[in-house]
Amino acid sequence: MTAVHNGVSADRLGGVDWRRSRMSGAVGNCVEVATLESGEIAVRNSRFPNGPALIYTRAEMAAFLAGAKDGEFDDVLS
Template sequence: MHGETRTSTSAARLTGAQWRKSRHSGAVGNCVEVAALDGNEVAMRNSRDPQGPALVYTRAEIAAFVAGAKDGEFDDFIR
């Protein structure tokens, strides 16, 4: 969805979402959590603010991001 602006989703839409995070996440809460939603979408949120906003993406958008991460396209963010 190149060029579109993503907005956070309503809390009601996230009710009952099963959030999970990577086993590589730190103990101090420095991680991103994801949850599968109805409608072939995935929500992402900051684990330090579980009541805060969540961004919602399609599974195709998440797949493209994960593929890029696996290929090292974002490694410059962690150096």
């Protein structure tokens, strides 16, 4: 697989297994993730499956998830 970059069209990431969060609602507020061959993590909006995908390293995703679990981003909903 060739290198991919942030904003790549998600349909160019063929052969990946997109997973939707169990927390996603029925009204289309869904985030999907897929692990790429490189080990990086792709994230897309399920309402636009061929739209852009954001690509993160495993370390970046781990840092984000740790912060979310620790409540570091709770203020964005205020």
